[in-house]
Amino acid sequence: MSDLVMETFGLRRQPFTLDIDVEGFYPSQSFQQGLLRLEQIARTRGSALVVGESGVGKTALFRALMRRLMPSAHQFLEQLVQASGPQPFRAVVEGLLSQLGEPLPFNNSARALARLKRSLQEIAEKQRTPVVLLDDVQHFGNNCWLSLKSLLNYEMDSKLLLLLICLGSPRTLRLLGMSPLEEIRDRFSFCYYLKGLQEKEVGPYLEHRLKWAGATRPLFPEDIVTEIARQAQGTPRRVNRLAQACLLAAASQSKQLVDRPCLEAALSELQFQPPREED
Numbered sequence: 001m002s003d004l005v006m007e008t009f010g011l012r013r014q015p016f017t018l019d020i021d022v023e024g025f026y027p028s029q030s031f032q033q034g035l036l037r038l039e040q041i042a043r044t045r046g047s048a049l050v051v052g053e054s055g056v057g058k059t060a061l062f063r064a065l066m067r068r069l070m071p072s073a074h075q076f077l078e079q080l081v082q083a084s085g086p087q088p089f090r091a092v093v094e095g096l097l098s099q100l101g102e103p104l105p106f107n108n109s110a111r112a113l114a115r116l117k118r119s120l121q122e123i124a125e126k127q128r129t130p131v132v133l134l135d136d137v138q139h140f141g142n143n144c145w146l147s148l149k150s151l152l153n154y155e156m157d158s159k160l161l162l163l164l165i166c167l168g169s170p171r172t173l174r175l176l177g178m179s180p181l182e183e184i185r186d187r188f189s190f191c192y193y194l195k196g197l198q199e200k201e202v203g204p205y206l207e208h209r210l211k212w213a214g215a216t217r218p219l220f221p222e223d224i225v226t227e228i229a230r231q232a233q234g235t236p237r238r239v240n241r242l243a244q245a246c247l248l249a250a251a252s253q254s255k256q257l258v259d260r261p262c263l264e265a266a267l268s269e270l271q272f273q274p275p276r277e278e279d
Contacts, residue, residue: 120162
């Protein structure tokens with residue numbers, strides 16, 4: 001079955017999908033600054049915290065970092081922190097152990113953490129840097145953060161053992177601002193607040209994604225771009241959803257450009273604005 005949007009606009013792939021390779025990332029100012037900081041800490045190991053609103057591109061930032069690092073010199077581990085469950089840190093440790101192919105100690109958090117530390121040290125002894133990503137760390141409570149400290153407590157050959165990157169919502173800053181967690185906050189080399197697209201970046205962002213998808217001409221007139229920027233408030237995920245809905249609306253009517261009716265249809269479908277009240 002052919003894809004209506006791709007067929008109408010002569011695209012090789014969907015331009016605003018979540019499934020995007022690194023070449024499709026748009027280097028916004030905030031994104032580039034965040035990547036520079038992560039590249040710097042990757043040279044020395046340590047820990048970093050990146051916070052930002054949902055959909056702003058935190059995970060994409062980590063993907064871009066992975067592309068810059070040599071796979072032969074790094075081992076990447078990623079674990080999502082679950083919002084539910086009584087022991088989220090234990091679930092994180094067991095998830096990382098599973099990725100490393102290690103057996104899980106039965107109902108013994110201390111042994112599981114010790115095994116994880118030993119496995120990470122073995123990776124480092126083979127001249128590879130363990131790069132651990134913990135996503136959605138805003139779900140950690142005080143005890144989880146204090147348990148995390150043990151992964152950063154020791155050095156090897158005068159260098160930190162691993163590169164630990166934590167991603168979370170702005171709520172994370174409020175949690176780490178509490179006095180019981182001061183020692184954890186001090187262990188992060190930096191905390192970077194990733195911002196969304198500036199208004200002037202939305203147009204180039206759309207062009208970049210369209211070009212990545214194979215478009216040979218602009219599909220969004222300037223006034224439509226301005227309205228998309230206003231509605232999405234700089235959040236790339238919302239820009240993507242709205243732009244994709246606009247293209248679908250245009251393609252369904254065999255239009256070669258997104259116009260105002262297409263935008264209004266997309267806004268209504270995505271409920272970015274309430275429906276107009278009838279007279």
